[in-house]
Amino acid sequence: MAPTRPFLLGISCAAALNFCWVGTARARDGEQWIRGLFVGHSPPVQQIVGADARQQAEACAAQFPEAFVLAAAGESMKPLYSNGTILVCRRIAYAELERGMTILYRNQEHQVVAHLLVARARDGWRVAGLNNSRQDMEPVVADNLVGVVVAAFTPARLIVTNNRSR
Numbered sequence: 241m242a243p244t245r246p247f248l249l250g251i252s253c254a255a256a257l258n259f260c261w262v263g264t265a266r267a268r269d270g271e272q273w274i275r276g277l278f279v280g281h282s283p284p285v286q287q288i289v290g291a292d293a294r295q296q297a298e299a300c301a302a303q304f305p306e307a308f309v310l311a312a313a314g315e316s317m318k319p320l321y322s323n324g325t326i327l328v329c330r331r332i333a334y335a336e337l338e339r340g341m342t343i344l345y346r347n348q349e350h351q352v353v354a355h356l357l358v359a360r361a362r363d364g365w366r367v368a369g370l371n372n373s374r375q376d377m378e379p380v381v382a383d384n385l386v387g388v389v390v391a392a393f394t395p396a397r398l399i400v401t402n403n404r405s406r
Contacts, residue, residue: 272340274320274370277356281340283389285325287396297326297393304390306331310344310354316369317342317354321392327354328391334382337365344386348378352386 272280288296294309301307307330312321321327321342329344337343341357345367355367355376364379378384 293393
């Protein structure tokens with residue numbers, strides 16, 4: 241199976257607070273593993289009903305020093321983060337990294353990629369997209385580390401059937 245397109249990101253920033261996740265993450269329904277990879281330090285997606293997911297993300301970012309908001313593009317982090325998920329990220333010291341965090345790093349093509357920390361090796365951290373068949377070839381080191389995902393938001397989808405919402 242060919243690897244999917246990397247989870248590339250476009251950057252923006254902003255303002256105030258209503259809801260923001262902080263702490264140890266649970267993927268979905270309390271799971272800490274997805275497709276054999278530990279995701280226990282990656283925040284789950286918060287579905288926002290009746291509010292703008294980007295506004296919530298910007299409000300959350302305002303609570304962290306040096307935080308920024310990204311609109312994700314790509315399929316490599318599905319099912320945890322889908323194309324269009326709004327991510328709140330912050331700068332982090334390399335020494336603070338832990339297996340199971342979703343981090344952002346700049347690859348050799350100078351693109352910012354969000355992937356999961358899988359294991360620490362002699363030459364840096366191994367990372368992988370949840371939807372990829374293998375780990376990324378290049379390690380994450382202090383020089384290419386951009387930040388860590390601290391929250392994720394998406395608009396809740398309203399399903400209408402027989403003139404009723406559910």
